[in-house]
Amino acid sequence: MIKVVIGGQLNKQAIEKQIREMGGDKIEVIVKSDLDAVMAIKNNQADYYVGACETGSGGALAMALALLGRDNCVSLSSPSTMKSTNEIEAEVYSGKIAFGFTAPSSKNVLNDLIPALLNKNLG
Template identity: 35%
Template sequence: MKIAIGGLSKNVTAAAVQKFSGGKIETVITTDIGAVSMLKKGEVDYYFGACESGGGAAISILIGMIGYAKCCTVAKNGQVVKKENVEKFVNEGKIAFGMSVESIEKTVPLLVEALLEKSGE
């Protein structure tokens, strides 16, 4: 599995993916527009993006380019991320996940767990 990482704090997000996936997930640090191309070409499976609000710059380009049905905001600024919501988004087939910068350390482990579970790893 390969995840494109965009938005703010890309290195923090990528490091969290590596830490919580035990090296089972490869990351590619890119821009949101670069991630769109990679998703469309099948070069990556998912996108994680972070911004201050979790629903603006982290995910807005992806919504416009690949469609709202494939995107979601997992954790907005000041919001507590819930495991059941993350699992719901993954099971609905979302492939682009936006989160607030402040939530990276809590959101990424839940996303990684749900994505690995879905893939059977």
């Protein structure tokens, strides 16, 4: 089982619902404040962080960038672009553990991100 914490500023409940539906009993999902979510990653209480905001990096990833470092974080979408399925998979397999995206793109991003996380960890 993998553990995903949800931080960020927007759509937390919708993100939680979609991850639960996609992951079933293979994913444990917890909604927290940004700081608590990132600290769960730092303290090995969770495996991955996801968050949404208007830009895909500001409110979604600011705390993760500050505490986990840029090498562990990636923005998967911005207001004008979204990474492709292959690019999202590559970010997962490169070792990224914190993922930010825009609120409007969250459904599409999660449709690529969650299977990639499951395949990498439970494959």
